[in-house]
Amino acid sequence: QVQLVESGGGLVQAGGSLSLSCAASGRTFSTVAMAWFRQAPGTEREFVAGITWSGSSTYYTDSVKGRFTISRDNDKNMLYLQMNSLKPEDTAIYFCAAGSSRWLATAGTPYNIWGQGTQVTVSS
Numbered sequence: 525q526v527q528l529v530e531s532g533g534g535l536v537q538a539g540g541s542l543s544l545s546c547a548a549s550g551r552t553f554s555t556v557a558m559a560w561f562r563q564a565p566g567t568e569r570e571f572v573a574g575i576t577w578s579g580s581s582t583y584y585t586d587s588v589k590g591r592f593t594i595s596r597d598n599d600k601n602m603l604y605l606q607m608n609s610l611k612p613e614d615t616a617i618y619f620c621a622a623g624s625s626r627w628l629a630t631a632g633t634p635y636n637i638w639g640q641g642t643q644v645t646v647s648s
Contacts, residue, residue, distance in 0.1 A: 533642030572630030
């Protein structure tokens with residue numbers, strides 16, 4: 525069974541940091557691009573960051589550039605999102621997702637496998 529499981533969410537004060545992890549199982553994801561999305565209450569799911577299969581290229585939505593870092597460890601079948609200088613507007617459920625291409629890792633890329641999400645809450 526192909527599965528993505530996120531962890532690392534929680535409650536943090538504004539200005540703090542959190543590190544999210546996404547464990548992939550059931551198949552190897554080392555040959556496909558992956559991404560993080562988030563969804564706040566009452567809003568649509570939005571792209572946060574994407575990374576190509578080798579990690580050579582990364583992409584970020586403007587609101588997190590310079591604060592968030594996406595990375596992956598293909599040997600461990602893991603995806604990460606380091607979040608620094610967190611703001612209340614970063615509060616959302618964060619999802620990891622896997623695509624079907626090696627190189628397409630942007631907001632408009634189709635992602636066909638999703639995790640169940642982990643809650644991140646940033647208090648002011």
